[in-house]
Amino acid sequence: MWLQRRVTLRPYPRGFHLITREVLAALPELGQVGTGLLHVFIGHTSAALTVSENASPDVRRDFERYFNHAVPDGWPEFKHTLEGDDDMAAHIKASVLGSSLTLPVGAGRLVLGTWQGLYLCEHRDRGGARSLVLTLHGE
Amino acid sequence: MWLQRRVTLRPYPRGFHLITREVLAALPELGQVGTGLLHVFIGHTSAALTVSENASPDVRRDFERYFNHAVPDGWPEFKHTLEGDDDMAAHIKASVLGSSLTLPVGAGRLVLGTWQGLYLCEHRDRGGARSLVLTLHGE
């Protein structure tokens, strides 16, 4: 069984955001998969996807703080500055965190640890509505 | 052919550790796959998986040193500090390195480069026994 679906997320502000529910809501067919994999891909180069802690909003805030420190907006050595101070930093953060997730599916559910959730990592000040491609396959 | 299996690793100390043998030992069926993919997922947000050099213990020690420098325990700007100085740093390192690996399988074996091995990246001082979900599919 193969299923591929494009999903447009609502616009999120810059930062890290839990999107587990939004992704699952777009895939009611997941309940029919006994064993499989879900691939989630983001079609942008200034936002990313990761798996992290699903409970504390402070964790998401600390991610944002840390990455702004590690990859500063407008770093003086950047040459690609035409699209704003946040643009080149966003490309780098997006590659560090990654543009896709592959997640196990078992007994009709995502097989995640108790504390795991899916994050959208929005690195632009005004990234707009981000587009995901969900690919589900299994049996 | 689809196969999904949960594996609990023995507890490892904080640091980077080769687990290629442990993963393969849990999957004798891999020998029957002509062409396929193995997905390895860690169900935790303070430990990660990566592929790197499989020979020198110094490489693993240098990984630990570097990441402790790049993402310091108890960084003063962290707000999520309830679970200890190593906790928030562990979440960030885990997202930078990633929670899953997808690896090619060919002729009944993992198709890795000569120098590649699978690493468990244990970022907590006392992370305990970590749980993996292995999903093998192929023909």
Added chain:
Amino acid sequence: MWLQRRVTLRPYPRGFHLITREVLAALPELGQVGTGLLHVFIGHTSAALTVSENASPDVRRDFERYFNHAVPDGWPEFKHTLEGDDDMAAHIKASVLGSSLTLPVGAGRLVLGTWQGLYLCEHRDRGGARSLVLTLHGE
């Protein structure tokens, strides 16, 4: 449908390089896949793969500058120095960026965003010709 193919890239200098065309040229069968996934794996621990901006050469130059700053060659705390100043830094960069990509395939094409391309991240001064394993499956 499963297909697995080894591809040897031409040698690239140290830096970040667009390889989308080289990868696609090695996979004419991709045009026959209605829905599927392409897995691209690099069989080395001092080079990596990522998805980022496909237009501006400045972006690739800024990636190289940033990563050289974030993970310095010959960092004094590295012990694994036998293979040169660029070696240990290369292993770390490769793990941060990742050794594989999984990409959606739809209607016989890679389903990438308008601005997305595949990068080879060459972290050694003389990395030579890098070997990829492409695994395509779908229906």
